[in-house]
Amino acid sequence: MSKGFYIMQKFFAKAAFLPDGWADDVVISVDDHGFISAVEKNAKANDAQLLDGAVIPAMPNLHSHAFQRAFAGRSEFATATQDSFWTWRKLMYEFLTDLDADKLESIATELYTEMRQAGFSQVGEFHYIHHRPDGTPYEDPAELSHAMIRAAKTAGIGITLLPVLYAYSGFGAQPPEDGQKRFLHDAQSYLALIRQLHAQYKDTPLVKIGAAFHSLRAVSPEMMLDTLTGLNDIDPAMPIHIHIAEQMKEVEDCINWSGKRPVAWLLGNAPVNQNWCLVHATHMDADETKALAQSGAVAGLCPITEANLGDGLFNLEDYIKAGGTWGIGSDSHIMINMPEELRLLEYGQRLTHRRRAIARTDDQPHVGNYLYTAALNGGAQALGVKTGRLETGYRADFLTLDITDAAAQDYILDQLIFVGNIAIKACYIGGKN
Numbered sequence: 001m002s003k004g005f006y007i008m009q010k011f012f013a014k015a016a017f018l019p020d021g022w023a024d025d026v027v028i029s030v031d032d033h034g035f036i037s038a039v040e041k042n043a044k045a046n047d048a049q050l051l052d053g054a055v056i057p058a059m060p061n062l063h064s065h066a067f068q069r070a071f072a073g074r075s076e077f078a079t080a081t082q083d084s085f086w087t088w089r090k091l092m093y094e095f096l097t098d099l100d101a102d103k104l105e106s107i108a109t110e111l112y113t114e115m116r117q118a119g120f121s122q123v124g125e126f127h128y129i130h131h132r133p134d135g136t137p138y139e140d141p142a143e144l145s146h147a148m149i150r151a152a153k154t155a156g157i158g159i160t161l162l163p164v165l166y167a168y169s170g171f172g173a174q175p176p177e178d179g180q181k182r183f184l185h186d187a188q189s190y191l192a193l194i195r196q197l198h199a200q201y202k203d204t205p206l207v208k209i210g211a212a213f214h215s216l217r218a219v220s221p222e223m224m225l226d227t228l229t230g231l232n233d234i235d236p237a238m239p240i241h242i243h244i245a246e247q248m249k250e251v252e253d254c255i256n257w258s259g260k261r262p263v264a265w266l267l268g269n270a271p272v273n274q275n276w277c278l279v280h281a282t283h284m285d286a287d288e289t290k291a292l293a294q295s296g297a298v299a300g301l302c303p304i305t306e307a308n309l310g311d312g313l314f315n316l317e318d319y320i321k322a323g324g325t326w327g328i329g330s331d332s333h334i335m336i337n338m339p340e341e342l343r344l345l346e347y348g349q350r351l352t353h354r355r356r357a358i359a360r361t362d363d364q365p366h367v368g369n370y371l372y373t374a375a376l377n378g379g380a381q382a383l384g385v386k387t388g389r390l391e392t393g394y395r396a397d398f399l400t401l402d403i404t405d406a407a408a409q410d411y412i413l414d415q416l417i418f419v420g421n422i423a424i425k426a427c428y429i430g431g432k433n
Contacts, residue, residue, distance in 0.1 A: 008032050009431055010048035013055040015409055016398075018390050022409040026055070030396040034205065034430025038392060051400050053425050054412055056372070057388050058121035058397040059338050060379025063241070063279050063300045063329025065126055066108040066148065067099055071332075096182070097133055101147045104129065108151035111333060116157045119338045119424045121397035123157055124300075124329065124383050126212055126241060126279070128164035128183045130193070135181030141189070142196050149207055156429060158206040158397075160383040161197065162241050165190045165227060166214040171257035173220045183214070187223050191230040198234050206430065208384050210239030216254060216262050221269060228270065239275055239384040241300065242266070245288075246280035246311050263288040272297050277382035279329070282312045289315050293324030298382040303344040305331035313348045317358050327378030339417045342371040346417075368414035396431035399424050 009030050016026040018039065027048050029038040099107075108125075115123060125148050131137050138144070145163055152159035166183035169176045176184055185193070194211055201207045211231050213219050219227075231238055245251055245262040254262045263284050266272060272295045279300035281292060292299060301314055309332070319326065328341045346367055349358035357367050364370040376388035387395045402423040403412060416422045426433050 008037075010046075011051050011055075011428075011431075012043070012045035012048035013051045013400075015412075016055040016390055017057065017413070022412075026390075028055075028390060028396065028398075030431035034396055034432070035386070036390065036392050036394050036396050039390060053400040054403050054409070055390070055398050055400055056413070056416075057376050057390055058399050058427055058429065059119050059372075059375060060122045060124070060327060060383050060385070060387060061115060061120040061329050061338075062124040062277060062298070062327045062379045062382040063126055063302055063331050064111075064115075064123050065128075065332060066111050066151070067096060067104055067129060068331075069111040069114075069333035069336075070107045094179070096129060099129065099133070101138075101143055104144060105147040105151050108148055109154045111336070112152050112155035112157045112159075114336045115330070116155055116427050116429070117424070118336045119399050119427055120330075121158055121387055121395075121427070121429050122160060122206075122208075122379070122383050122385050123152065124160045124162055124210070124239075124241065124277075125152075126162050126164060126243075128166050128212075128214060130163070130185065131182045133182065135184065137189075141193050142200075145193070145197055149201065149204075152206070156432065158208075158383075158385060158387070158395075158429060160208040160210050160239060160385065161201075162210045162212040162239065163190070163193055163197065164212045164214045165223070166218045167223060168218055168220065171217045171253050174217075187227045187230070190227060191234075194231065195234055198238075208239070209235075210241065210384060212241040215243040215250070216266065217250065224270060237275060237384065239277065239382060241277040241279055241382070244278045244281055245283045246306075248283055248312070251283050261285060261288060263292055267291050267295060274298075274381060275384075277327075280306065280311065280314075282306060282314055284315060286318065289318050289324075290322045293319055293322035296325070298378045299324060299326040300329055300382060301326055301341075301345060302329045302331035303341050303348065304335050304337070305329075305333075307344060307348070308332065308334045313352055314345075316345065316349050317353065320359065320361065325378045325381060326374060327380075327382050328375045329379075339420065342368075342375060342417045343420075346371060366410065366414055368411075368417045371417060372413045395429075397427075397429050399428070400426045 027040040027043040031037040274296035276297040380388035
């Protein structure tokens with residue numbers, strides 16, 4: 001990473017949320033790469049830039065389909081006797097038929113700007129539109145990937161680009177549908193795309209290249225394993241994401257195909273570890289829940305989108321008890337609201353269990369503190385970036401909140417998530433606002 005992109009600077013916060021809790025009079029020093037070089041408690045401001053309001057880490061957004069933001073609000077009408085994810089998907093396919101690079105970049109730029117204003121620091125772009133509307137590759141196979149990275153740069157947000165391998169329409173290597181022709185690769189062309197992007201952007205500030213399988217139904221077992229071997233040669237620590245067990249139909253189809261549920265099949269047939277993010281994982285049985293937690297992988301939860309599509313509710317309580325790691329994403333972007341993702345996650349659990357304060361631990365009884373910290377840690381892990389902590393060695397990604405009452409510190413994150421009366425005033429990424 002070249003110097004000069006950032007300048008060395010210091011910030012002073014009257015109150016800041018550090019890894020060990022709230023602290024007063026905090027000076028955060030940022031180096032010329034945009035990373036925190038020192039954190040001092042009970043310090044004097046001196047020549048540091050004064051931050052207006054309480055300071056907390058900015059939030060990673062681990063799952064995004066940027067183009068779907070332009071589709072938000074256009075599917076809230078009945079198209080069948082029983083509308084579902086699958087009827088919504090048909091409308092979505094129709095929407096993207098004439099989406100070119102310029103339109104995609106424009107949509108993504110506006111979205112990423114909105115994300116940053118909402119408190120997100122890094123976006124995991126699950127990017128599966130690769131080709132022209134007729135399905136033929138662009139002269140540069142990475143043209144639409146470049147568009148997403150340019151959009152993030154314009155918005156000033158970090159991006160973990162996750163180009164998606166998509167080859168089939170269903171389990172057992174069923175031929176792709178016409179609406180999927182813009183998504184398709186074989187393992188060889190897909191790995192060539194990843195190599196190109198990794199070589200071009202590996203030293204670019206705020207950019208990380210990962211990889212993704214669309215779902216178990218969209219790749220064959222042989223294709224997945226061959227691709228994983230190639231990805232390991234490119235970067236053994238590369239983030240790897242996959243949609244899984246979002247819909248009961250997918251679970252039933254997977255059982256009919258393999259005799260196993262999706263998460264159980266994946267954990268038994270792929271080297272799932274801390275580099276992986278299983279997006280949604282909504283429909284797991286007790287054994288899958290425990291096994292996913294023990295794998296070290298991240299469960300990528302998208303509560304607003306999952307509610308909008310009628311997916312179901314993640315088994316959060318048992319997953320927390322099993323020591324599982326999770327983060328949040330805004331997915332289809334029906335709403336860009338970071339606190340609401342966390343609020344809806346907890347409220348869904350309360351409605352299911354008919355109890356309060358579900359998302360917490362014995363060590364962290366404040367639900368707001370637990371939700372926020374867990375989502376920070378899981379999101380950063382899933383996106384392969386050092387963010388989410390106001391600590392030396394981490395990228396200087398933080399928010400200022402419209403609250404200055406020191407007596408209320410223990411309740412700030414509870415209020416941010418559950419009351420909605422605390423505004424996000426500014427978002428700093430790499431120390432830049």
